Amino acid sequence: MKYITLLVIFCTVFIACEQKKTKTAINAENDEKYLSTKDEIIVFDSLAPVEVIYKDSIIGWKGYFKVTEDLKRLKKTTPNEVLNTAEELTKDVELMRDSITVEVLNERGMRARINTLFNQSLRLQEMKDIPAITVPEITKQTQGLFNIYRMINTKINAIYEQNDFERELVEDNFFFSKIDSIK
Known part of the structure; x- marks a missing residue:
């Protein structure tokens, strides 16, 4: 009798567990049916970033x-989150464009890159209103933002390296020395 009771209890528990597993599987299928590919986390900036060497020179450029900071948040996120933060990014890029306080950086090449970044962010903002937009299009646009931002950082480094080189030439009086001159 003791063994029969244990067998009945064991079978009851076993059957109850099987029913919970099927209910969980059905719930998982229902959840997957409503998930969108725009809700999957994607790493957008997979290329190595270019660090600004002369950060202390641009400290006043808010x-x-x-x-x-906006692009750091967008580095690993979902396409939906990218579309939701596109308006804030556009405002910040516009602030970046209008608030160049460093005179050395206020040149045509830098302004062209910043305007391109602004246009890319506007395009990303407009993508939010397009219902048929796909994840690869969002990914391509966001990757374009990171590429242009990398170009801006490279240009900042190049401008300051050129200024350092010119300053060293003047200090060393390299080209203007009279070593090779004929007296």
């Missing part, structure tokens, strides 16, 4: 650092 817009640059706001855009940097």
